[in-house]
Amino acid sequence: MTARYSPEEMLARLVGFETVVGRSNTGLMDFVGDFLKAHGVSCQLLTGPEGDRCNLFATIGDAGLPGYILSGHVDVVPAGEPEWRGDPFHLRREGERLIGRGACDMKGFVAAVLAMVPGLVALPLKSPIHIALSYDEEAGCRGVPHLIAALPSLCTAPAGCIVGEPTGLVPVLAHKGKAALRLVAHGRSGHSSRPDLGVNAIHALLPVLEAAAAQARELERGPQDDRFEPPWSSLQIGTLSGGQALNIIPDRAEAQIEARAIAGVEPRDLLAPIAAMAGEGTEVEWLSSYPALALEPGHPLASLMQELTGRSPLDAVSFGTEAGLFQAAGIASVICGPGDIARAHRPEEYLTRDELHGACEMVLALGRKLAA
Template sequence: MRAAEILERLVGFPTVVGTPNMGLMDYVAHYLAEHGARVTRLMGPEGDRENLFATIGDPSRPGYILSGHVDVVPAQEPEWLGDPFVLRRDGDRLIGRGACDMKGFDAAVLAAVPELAAMPLKAPVHIALSYDEEAGCRGVPHLLARLPELCAAPLGCIVGEPTGLVPVLAHKGKAALRLVASGVSGHSSRPDLGRNAIHALAPALAATVALADALKSGAQDARFAPSWSTVQIGTVAGGQALNIIPDRAEACIEARAIHGVDPRGLLAPLMDLPGVEVEWLSSYPALALGADHPLATLAADISGHGPLQAVSYGTEAGLFQQAGVPAIVCGPGDIARAHKPEEYLTGAELAAATGMVLALGRRLC
């Protein structure tokens, strides 16, 4: 089956982050099993979504992981010109939610499976598909916890986020939390008889803004743009009506950390603020792979592109590295198209990604 046809099937499953993905995983597992892959489905603790791990070749030998996520961000923008979960073609563009981020890479890997299965591989190729990456890489830690029972220690992992097939050696880490303030509701004419939750949250918001400003003059790493670690308030919610004292208010805050800085540690000043409860939402570490690492050389050879030092967004690669698996980011498409209406991948980009996967297979024969 051609990669574009597989991408059409994958896009057709509306696997929005935080929702079930069983239909898509049923399709992928059946497809892989048809071609002789060893398939393990790993249900997450949520009970309605899962990771998948498959191996082509001998799992007792060290090999390489091709990693992608199957969840996508919501597609509710009015600028979509068609159903975002029905792949649409416009010239060479393949348009649909997730086409670029990152079902395109998933489709390219799956399209290469029949040829990989026919190769005399001396080292295996593993396929790792995870859920809820868009919520802070929540799914893949459950897969990584099972990795020792699934295969020999891997030689490396290629995470196929959109990089234009340019291998990326480093990215920032991330942590996210929710701050919640509680109050006592009442009529706004008698604020003395209630407690305003938004007012209670305001010092925490001010502390976050001050922290974000202070980080600009903190540790720097010129590989990143911006070159410092960052903190931002992403959402704020609270209150029911103007004349009601709000009894609850919350803010979601994220930190993005340069290599060598703990993203959770960046948010430590917000942990003990009075009147505010803290809930951790997610975290993952930064990635840093040396330019002279064998995986960097391999990725450059099979992609046809020299490595890029760093990007400021984050991926599951940092978690693979933390688990002892060398990792690099390299996939088709442009991150600037992700999370936008009319998201697309070109047919040429999809074909090039399939070619990269097959080049990996030939290197392992």
């Protein structure tokens, strides 16, 4: 008998895989692949260059027709906080709360999609529904570009993409883009009483850090987009480390800097002048980059999402998603999923049963719309 799972059972299975960002996800992906194939769904695992992580792409219906992608990432942030009251990788229920790492961000949406597969397969879909699962989104959307690059060989150009990040099942039309880089300065250590015999790596970074701080202030007076909070592009020095002891000349210093860009601004362009200032002996590594999302309020996908959810679209959110990358590839995209982003990346992360079942209803509503 083909395995079926309730939405809660499916979420429990997914949470049980410790797919922490940067680690292997093959156990979860093999489980999902076997589940989909058992229901007759065409499915491919697309291994990334890391070798131990993969994306998954599956199609219900005719892949030769334009359809809609239901997209989610299966990686989660670490769960080492002491405030967890139970095993974060074992879903537990307390009242209406389903608690576990990734329950909200964003295995809840993935569980809703998968639990509805038997119902979708039974529908006479006139346009296909694609399931796209990615890895390492939490590291700056590193996995999904490989999946997007493979799409032309997997299906006809999709009509749209729904990225199920937690928005309270309210369609969201825009988010900022982001880029991040790491600067590592190398010096020469020695006793602090003889700075003439060493090279201070922290000092070497100071001109770049001062330029970054000045750029951050300047952006506040730059182009504005009132859909966002704040309405300007932003830049910050997020981490800074270096040195071993007060009386030792530091021979290494590292800073990580990020920029978040409003729609129409390329995130890398905000950091490029900073990177160009890095002097000799300073390494520059781009950590991640993804573009902003901007779907027009009158776009057919926005209208479809309002019909499916019964909720008017929200102009924008401050956090970033993979939707901007799908849009950059020519696929109209929107964000809409269960839960609240404020619960993400926190101990005792949870999704409510009503939120999970609401996501199931949205997925089935899409299937019924495409079968009508």
